[in-house]
Amino acid sequence: MSEQFVLETRNLVKEFKGFVAVDDVNLKIHQGHIHALIGPNGAGKTTVFNLLTKFLSPTRGQILYQGEDITSLKSAAIARKGIVRSFQISAVFPHMTALENIRVALQTAEGTSFSFWKSGNSLHKLNQRCMELLDSVGLTEFANTTTVELAYGRKRALELATTLAMEPTMLLLDEPTQGMGSEDVDQVVELVRKAAEGRTVLMVEHNLSVVSKLCDRITVLAQGAVLTEGDYQTVSADPRVREVYMGSADSGERGGSSPAPQAEAAQ
Template sequence: MTASAAAQSGPRVVLTARGLGKDFAGFKAVNNVDLDVRHAQIHALIGPNGAGKTTVFNLLTKFLQPTRGRIELLGTDITRTKPDKVARMGLVRSFQISAVFPHLTVLENVRVALQRPGGLSTQFWRPLSSLDRLNGRADQLIDDLGLSEYRDARAADLSYGRKRVLEIATTLALEPQVLLLDEPMAGMGQEDVRMVAGIIRDVAQDRAVLMVEHNLNVVADICDHVTVLQRGEIIASGDYARVSADPRVRTAYMGNEE
C-alpha cells in the first residue's frame, strides 16, 4: 500500500461486523449489519426507538449470540466467544443505567475495577491493604477524568453526570481497546452533557469508542463516523453531515431528534 493510500484508509479497524443478524422467533431484529470501528475514533450508532441499536450492542459484546454473520476484534473472530473472554480481550461496555457501587468512594470504585488487570480479582485471601498498590493507577484515572476533588466522596453523593464519569473511569480501568457506551448522555442536563462529551473525546484519543446516543447535537459535535439503523438494518453511514442530509434518515426520524 502506498503512503497516500494508507492515509486515505484512515486509522486501523479494530472491531468489525459483517452480515450481522439476529432473529427472535422468526422476527429479524437485526439484519445484514456491517460495521467498521476504527482506533482513535468515535463511532455513533443512531436511529429511532426500536431500530435495533441495543441488540447490535448485545451482539457485539456477546450478551446475545448472532443468528448469522461474523464479528472480529483486533483481527480475531469472536463470533462465538463468551462475554467475559471478549472483555478480557479488550472490548468493554458501559450500560444505560449507571453501574457503580453507591456506598464506596470514588477511589474505592476505581480500585475495585483495577483488581482484574492488577491480578488481584481472585486473590480474596489477601488483606485489604494489598489494594493500596493500586492507588497510583486509580489516582491517575481519577485525575484524567476530572474527578480528583471527589476522590474520597461516596459515589451515591455524586451528581448523575459525575456518576457516569465514574463509570467511564471504572471501564477504563479494564484497559479496553474498544469502549462501547450505551446512551452515555441519557438523563443529563446540558452542563453534564458538555462535560461528559469532552471526556469521551479525550478518552477516544488512544482507543476506539462506539456509542449509542440519542442526542444528535452530541453526535454532530464529537463523532467521526455515524451509522444509522432503522428496523434492524443500516440505512446510512458516513460522517454526520452526510447522514443527516440523507432523505432516508430524515424520513426515519420524521424531524424528531430523540
C-alpha cells in the same frame, strides 16, 4: 481487507422467534475513530451492542476484531480482548466511595478481585492508579465521597473511570449522555474525547449534537438494518434519516436542521 478495521461485522443477523431485530448489518469500525450507532426507537442499536459484547449470540453472521473471528467467544473473553462496554444504566456500586469503585475495577482487571489479604504496599500502588483515573475524569476531590452522594453527571464520569481501569483498546459506550442536562452533557463530551485518545470508540447516542461534536463516522439503523453511513454532514442531510426519526424532513433538533433521535429502549 479486514486488517484496516479494528472491528467488523459481516452480515450480522439476530432473530427472536421469527422477529428480525438485526438484519444483515455490516459495520466497519476504523482504528482510532469515534463511531456512532444511531437510530430511532426499536432500530436495533442496543441489540447490536449486545451481540458485539456477546450478551446475545447472533443467529447468523460474523464478528471480527483486529482481523480475528470472535463470533463464538463468550463475553468474558471479549472483555479480555480489550473490548469493554459502559452500560446505559450506571454500573457503579452506590455505597462504596469513588476510589473504592475504581479499586474494585483495577483488581478485576488484574484478576485479583478477591485478594482481600493483599499487602498494604500493593493496595497503595492501586490507590495511586485510582487517583490518576479519578483525576482523568475530574473527580479527584470526590475520591472519598460515597457514590450515592454524587450528582448524576459525576456518577457517569466515575463509571467511565471504572471502564478505563480495565485498560480497553476499544470502548463501547451505551447512551453516555442519557438523562443529562446540557451542562453535564458538555462535560461528558469532553470526557469521551479524552478517553478516546489512543483508543477506538463505538457509541450508541440519542443526542445528535453530541454525535456532531465527537464522531468521525456515523451508522444509522432503521428496523434492524443499516439505513445509511457517513460523516455527520452526510447523515444529517439525508432525507431518509429525517424520515425515520420524525416522519418529516421539516422537524428537527437544535435549530431544526437535524433529526432528533430518541433514546432507544433495550430490546
